[in-house]
Amino acid sequence: MFGKRPWKMAVGAAAIALLAAGCSSGSSDDTEALSNSVVIGIGEPEHLLPTNTTEANGSEVLASLYYPLVKFDAKNEPQLVAAESIKPDKNNKVWTIKLKPDFTFSNGEPVTSDDYINAWNYGAYGPNGQLAGYYFARIQGYAAMQPVDPDADGPEKAKAPTATKLSGLKRIDDLTFTVTLSEPFAGWEAVMGYDCFYPLPKAAFSSPGVIVKGFEDAPIGNGPFKMKGKWEHDQQIQVEKVPDFKGQVPKVDAITWKIYQDLGAEYADLVAGNVDVQTQIPVEDLSAASTDLGTRFQKSPNSLFQFIGFPLTDPQFKDVRVRKAISMAINRQEMTDQISLGSQTPATAFVSPVVDGYRADSCGENCEYNPTKAKQLYQQANGPKTITVSYNTDGGYKPWIDAMCNQIKGSLGVNCVGHAEAKLPDILKKLEAGDNVGLIRLAWLMDYPLMEDYLTPLYSTGGSSNYYGYSNPTFDSLVKDGAEAKTPAAAVKDWQNAEDILVQDMPVIPLRFGQNVFGYSEKVTGVTVDLFQKVDIYNIEVAD
Template sequence: MRVRRLAAWTALPLAVTLGLVACGSGGGSGSGESDPNAAVRIEIAEPQHLVPTNTNETSGSQVLSALFSPLVDYDDANKAFEVAAESVTSSDNKVWTIKLKDGYTFHNGEKVVADNYIDAWNYGAYAPNGQNSSYFFEKIAGYEDLQGETPKAKTLTGLEKVDDLTFTVTLSEPYTEFKTMLGYTAFYPMPKAAFSAPGVLAEGYEQAPIGQGPFKMKGTWQHDAKVEVERYDAFPGEKPKVAGVVFRIYQQQTAAYADVLSDNLDVIKTIPTENLSTAETDLGDRFKQSPASTFQFLSFPTYQKEFSNPDVRKAISMAIDRDEITTAVFKDSQTPARAFVSPVVAGYRENTIGEAGQFDAGKAKSLYQAAGGPSEIQISYNGDGGHKDWVDATCNQLKANLGVNCVGSAEPKFADLLTKLKAKQPVGLFRMGWVMDYPSMENYLGPLYSTNGSSNYYGYSNPEFDKLLAEGSAAPNEEEAIKKYQQAEDLLAEDMPVIPLRFGQNNFGHSTKVTNVEMDLFDRIDLVKIEAVK
């Protein structure tokens, strides 16, 4: 993600048919005249972090998309084009030259220069800083020397300043999709003011991040309440059409939905599952659907003995009737998933998990018993994401089909669940959602399943998988890369560290006070296009 990555809400994933488009731009109840002096109110969950290199969930990334402008963004064909970068070029896919557009300034007035990217990336890559997105710098030369409790170095040898607006990035191995990666949040720059000393984050920076994007902070992060931003008039890119954005933090989606209906909230990014059947009636043309890149799955703590056997994991997958839950709970607004990558990326195949994706209660129970599966299963999920209904439905199926006791366990916030997982505290099976960081098959594989992946919370490690992933990254072209990535995905089907459940689409809504509300593949509202109406 802007951050796409871990999704707090049920984040009704992406439509398999790319013909699905937004249902019109919607309108307001007043004159329809745009009001550039008004702020809009958008629902999010409590972010885990607001430092670019530490933000790997969708609520934090939505906020950062207001405060920062990426080096590249993506067109309708998912091809990268320059935004804050003037050019990103390479003759060998190993040494890349990044030239910055002149005229960008941070919100404190500092001119954006090459050092701001180099300093931010070095900070993110340095292991003792414990940044969630450190993994994304792994391809840059010198990364290994920044790892461990006592690293050999503090800066990446692969980053070199040429002049104030130019720097080079030397990778350890060629990577054809490096330019595509640069749209991700971890690659945002940070100003000198973000650091109290070289490589040391200034106290309080995260509470009021300073970026170089279309909006600047208004006050500080009000935890569990709101993050407020206002238009940055010196921004050299496309100007927002609103004066500001209030990101209102909700613990329950149903409360956000009620606020949209009463015009006390302008945008809800995910319609609660219990309101899907009435949303079109409730909102009319203000109920929207658009393609997304979301992937919903159940994860195993593979480091725990009771879930260490792949046959136990496959049996649980076979005991879940994805089609029934998709219809009964999600009203067919999602699509059952039987693959580890989304249909939106090149290289997707429809059914890569084979028999483990086919519902068969009899086979599931026999396999489960033969593999010595546990008699009790816990499914942990974040209570602020609208997951209770489908988790309960899944538990009911596992009780009936495996003869086990199954309970759902809600953590108050997604950030709380991530914190427990990072500490490897026992949570049983746990719900996860992924929104792509950049449009590539590799992005559904590397961060989630490689040994050092930034979001590998299940402890999965397969050297052959890592090898195939590295070979794909170093392939000379996309076609050859996809062949390696597909082989790596086939290994996941053998090991089943997670259970693919659903792909879907964005299902969102807005009040009568806004128009031109669009949501992208990465679970973000377009903050430049949205308008307030009088």
């Protein structure tokens, strides 16, 4: 899953941050009975194992169960959390991590350096198929832990990994370990703020390298909350405060992560006071939200990048003129004005404005609405007569998918239809199976605040979230040069040059940059939603 897998799932955004929520089922009577508890709406997570969780819903839950090595301040700089110190050598290749003392998992086990090493080794081992495994690729020894080519035909398919552990991880003592990278990378401290770098307790393993069956339904973390019961799939996940937690202590005693399959149903519950926070108000309710919620309807920046991916293995989309034509056929401004009511902005670049290195309009004419040129290009390239766009219904996407298809029809004179699946994992499973799903709606919330995070996972050869099978050696080389650059300015220059390659090749269509458009009930105060679209679980509190 970590080599070339054209149009197959390798990892979600962590990567792919998919915005889902909706029609609730189940109740949260036990937790709601606690006076100092809150209910936050999410969609059904795909996974709850840190190294296998790469979408926004699971990430939200994990943030309550685990405590990261670092988190990010208002300037997107990493700040120490579970780590007491993180120090690189002069070449930014060997990093020494010292943990804060006296932290425990929710089952009472002390948190040690072994718990990070064991968790990361599990995530990096190719046969475990962890969706976030790619994020360990910078660590020395990663390549030896991967099959030669798990998708190859013939005898090569039988070649297993030659190692089960990362040679770049070394235990120094109970609270100290080192990470040796294959190549220097000055941004490594920021990368370790991502979910897959959480530790796992000894209780997570039935034997070395083997996760206990059912662990995901009741994960044991090192964070401020612990599971109350088990994950009630498609209904709810309840967590309660860990006594005597050594880190930052939340102001509420319990959270019910209430699972929805429909944003409209979640919004109705928000207005009725049955859910306390909704992180994504559906577009059809935006016009009423100010009246319904008053000052409890809020907006804040986030790192969302919404786009459409091309199946580059499909001969119909091999010609770059077809891809550019479809992009030019879309009126982004009209869609943001009329569908999202200005709550999002047109994307005319491949990286978000929230990261250093963003350049407005770097996509150039490829992202400008030009139906005349679009039709000329499309006809010259003999583009397909019908375009299908797959999307999941649990994220409120239908209105803009329909609007976009209408624009494409009008501009190109071809048929365009949306194909709905209940959940994004349903589409991803079809991708894994090699099924033809046409174009696909995707979105990305950054994992860590570097321009590189919008490039490597999404477009590098074999990248973790490269669903489209895109590969360009020049792009790969430029991204690598940026990662190894001596200064942030030099890194940004290389990454901008890599983005220029994307403009030439157009493996995806940039559509919109997002912001958090959220609401909360009269029961709570101190509600904020960050760049990663996560509720701040430490400062939310029940109103007096």
